[in-house]
Amino acid sequence: MLKGRIIPTVMAGLLLLVVLVNILFLAGNQSVQAELAERQQTIQQTMQLETLYRQVVAVLANMAVKTNDKQIQELLSSSGVNLGANPEAPAGAK
Amino acid sequence: MEADEQKLEETEEAIVEEEAPAPVRGQNLPLILALAALLVWHGFQTLQLLRERAQLGIAKDSQEAALQESQKVQTQFSTLIGKTSDLAVKGHAGARMVMEELQKRGLGPAPSAAPAPEAKPPEKAAPKSGEKTPDLKGLK
Numbered sequence: 180m181l182k183g184r185i186i187p188t189v190m191a192g193l194l195l196l197v198v199l200v201n202i203l204f205l206a207g208n209q210s211v212q213a214e215l216a217e218r219q220q221t222i223q224q225t226m227q228l229e230t231l232y233r234q235v236v237a238v239l240a241n242m243a244v245k246t247n248d249k250q251i252q253e254l255l256s257s258s259g260v261n262l263g264a265n266p267e268a269p270a271g272a273k
Numbered sequence: 274m275e276a277d278e279q280k281l282e283e284t285e286e287a288i289v290e291e292e293a294p295a296p297v298r299g300q301n302l303p304l305i306l307a308l309a310a311l312l313v314w315h316g317f318q319t320l321q322l323l324r325e326r327a328q329l330g331i332a333k334d335s336q337e338a339a340l341q342e343s344q345k346v347q348t349q350f351s352t353l354i355g356k357t358s359d360l361a362v363k364g365h366a367g368a369r370m371v372m373e374e375l376q377k378r379g380l381g382p383a384p385s386a387a388p389a390p391e392a393k394p395p396e397k398a399a400p401k402s403g404e405k406t407p408d409l410k411g412l413k
Contacts, residue, residue: 183301190308197315204322211329218336225343231380232350235371239357242367250360251367258353 236260354380 236255240262243251252262354375360368 222339222343229346254356
């Protein structure tokens with residue numbers, strides 16, 4: 180009688196264990212998926228922001244070159260944007 | 274006579290007791306089969322979930338570089354906007370124009386107090402917003 184119940188009991192115990200492991204894995208995977216989606220959204224938003232950043236830098240650089248505006252030139256160089264040609268050259272040429 | 278009947282009954286009971294385990298074993302078989310099927314199914318699910326977990330890990334690693342780059346761009350953008358905003362507050366017309374344009378797009382800090390009217394840009398007036406933007410390839 181007891182022997183006949185050992186196998187189903189062991190199997191049911193294993194089943195319970197596997198189901199619990201599955202629940203844990205499922206919850207973990209869902210959490211990682213949500214994190215990935217959030218990161219992807221950040222990356223996509225930043226791509227749009229980069230376009231805007233380039234436009235702003237272009238406008239400021241254009242302004243700095245046309246008006247020889249030192250403040251804008253300093254702003255750009257402090258932001259890591261070098262205008263290439265020596266900005267003092269036109270002044271020296273005068 | 275009575276003793277014979279009693280003996281017969283005892284013998285029958287003994288036979289029934291001996292035969293009793295056999296049907297129990299047979300009764301367990303469907304349960305065992307069902308449990309085995311469920312175990313196989315859930316074991317398969319576990320393997321699938323493990324595989325999915327590994328793939329998610331790879332995807333996360335591949336996003337790392339792009340994410341760092343995007344954080345860098347965000348920092349650069351906010352630095353540039355912050356400095357431009359400071360310049361606009363000081364009364365620089367060109368910076369103010371850039372900030373107004375950004376605010377129209379819903380970006381940049383909220384317009385602060387109007388800049389002092391006597392403050393002028395150091396050189397000439399800023400170019401119009403409709404102006405073509407220069408190519409940035411040579412700028413960086």
